Structure formats: C-alpha cells, structure tokens
Amino acid sequence: MSSPMAPSDTVVLIGPMAVGKTAVGRMLARRTGRTFVDTDRVLVERYGPIRGLFDQHGEEGFRLLEADVVQGAVTDAGIVSLGGGAVLDAGTQAVLQDAAVVFLDTDARTVLPRISRDSKRPLLAGNPLERWQELYDQRRPIYARLASVVIDTRGLSVRGTADAVVRALPHLLPDRHTASPPRTAGANHESRTDTHGD
Ligand SMILES: Nc1ncnc2c1ncn2[C@@H]1O[C@H](COP(=O)(O)OP(=O)(O)O)[C@@H](O)[C@H]1O
Numbered sequence: 001m002s003s004p005m006a007p008s009d010t011v012v013l014i015g016p017m018a019v020g021k022t023a024v025g026r027m028l029a030r031r032t033g034r035t036f037v038d039t040d041r042v043l044v045e046r047y048g049p050i051r052g053l054f055d056q057h058g059e060e061g062f063r064l065l066e067a068d069v070v071q072g073a074v075t076d077a078g079i080v081s082l083g084g085g086a087v088l089d090a091g092t093q094a095v096l097q098d099a100a101v102v103f104l105d106t107d108a109r110t111v112l113p114r115i116s117r118d119s120k121r122p123l124l125a126g127n128p129l130e131r132w133q134e135l136y137d138q139r140r141p142i143y144a145r146l147a148s149v150v151i152d153t154r155g156l157s158v159r160g161t162a163d164a165v166v167r168a169l170p171h172l173l174p175d176r177h178t179a180s181p182p183r184t185a186g187a188n189h190e191s192r193t194d195t196h197g198d
C-alpha cells in the first residue's frame with residue numbers, strides 16, 4: 001500500500017523526548033497563524049493516556065496506533081509535533097519525505113530537569129537520564145537523516161527555539177495584513193504542554 005505524502009508546506013517537529021517539540025510547535029503555530037497538531041495529544045484524545053497505551057498494547061502496539069495518527073496529521077498542512085519515537089516507523093519516515101522536517105536537538109544535561117521526575121513517558125521508567133541517553137543514541141541517526149533543518153536548542157527558550165525555526169524557514173511568517181488567528185486542531189486548544197494524558 002502506498003503512503004500519502006505530507007505536503008511540502010507541512011512543518012514537522014521531530015527530536016528526542018522533552019526537547020520541546022510540543023511547546024515549540026504550539027508557539028510556532030501561534031506565531032505563524034497555522035494549525036497545530038500534537039500527535040501524542042491526538043492519541044490521548046482518541047485512546048487514552050500514553051502510559052495506559054503502553055501498558056495495554058506494549059510499545060509495538062503503541063507504534064501502530066501512533067503511525068496511523070501521524071499519517072493523518074501530516075497530510076494536512078500546518079505545524080505537527082511528533083512523539084520522540086514516531087520516526088522509528090518506516091511508513092512515517094516515507095510520509096515525511098516532502099515535508100519541512102525540523103530536528104530539535106539537545107543533550108541529556110539540558111533535558112535532565114524536564115525528565116527527572118517524569119512519570120508520563122513510559123520509556124524513561126527506571127533511570128530517566130540513562131534511558132533518555134540510550135534512546136537518543138539509537139535514534140539520533142534517524143532524526144539527522146530525516147531532517148531538512150537541525151536546530152541546536154541548548155541554551156534556547158521555547159520562544160528562542162521558535163524564532164530559530166522561523167529564521168530557518170522564513171516562508172512560515174504570515175503576511176502581517178492577511179494573517180488570521182490559528183485554527184485549532186489536536187493540542188492547541190489545551191492550555192499547557194502536557195500531552196501525555198495523565
Ligand atoms: N527550550 C526550553 N527551555 C525550557 N523549558 C523547555 C524548553 N522546551 C521545552 N521546555 C519544557 O520542557 C517540558 C517538555 O517539553 P515538551 O514540549 O513536552 O517536549 P517534547 O514534546 O519534545 O517531549 C515542558 O514542560 C516544556 O515547557
């Protein structure tokens with residue numbers, strides 16, 4: 001079965017857990033007047049909390065549900081934030097080929113305060129820092145290969161990172177006189193960055 005392709009004006013944020021894909025995607029959508037979809041948020045809305053999905057279906061089952069949600073999300077133009085492991089799926093890799101794929105990069109030291117008490121990301125259970133680094137090392141080559149743009153977010157705020165994305169993709173900025181407020185989809189109708197559901 002052939003996959004649909006993401007339109008070239010879709011911007012997809014990829015990268016490791018807690019780098020800021022959700023927070024930056026939301027801010028970017030607000031700044032550029034585009035729709036925002038966070039695929040974890042869609043999964044939670046559709047099926048329940050991420051942790052429960054891992055408990056019920058295992059990582060493999062979660063990836064199948066996730067891949068389906070990603071396919072739906074990226075075929076609509078707009079800003080799309082993926083979960084950190086979504087790029088493991090071959091169909092997802094294929095569908096991203098034509099999109100502007102932004103790899104938000106970071107390191108363990110930077111994300112440590114964001115993950116040290118994390119109970120919502122099942123893959124970080126046990127020793128979050130070690131698990132984060134392990135997953136980062138495994139996935140970094142995939143992020144790098146899929147990326148149209150790589151942004152080193154170390155030392156940047158969420159706003160600073162969104163600015164860096166706009167600098168890298170200047171066509172994102174709307175014309176001042178014609179910009180309309182962002183339409184909502186997925187996550188941008190909820191207030192904070194918790195997209196994991198519990
Ligand atoms: N550049 C940043 N500086 C400080 N805090 C950040 C930054 N990016 C994200 N955060 C915070 O870190 C946490 C994880 O961010 P999130 O957007 O959920 O990451 P991701 O979607 O990549 O897992 C959130 O509380 C968010 O507000």
Ligand SMILES: O=C(O)C1=C[C@@H](OP(=O)(O)O)[C@@H](O)[C@H](O)C1
Nearest residue numbers: 016017018040083084085121122
């Ligand atoms: O990296 C991963 O495998 C995961 C990342 C999470 O999303 P964030 O990257 O937004 O935290 C979420 O999809 C799930 O916990 C699995």
Ligand SMILES: [Mg+2]
Nearest residue numbers: 021022040195
């Ligand atoms: Mg996220």
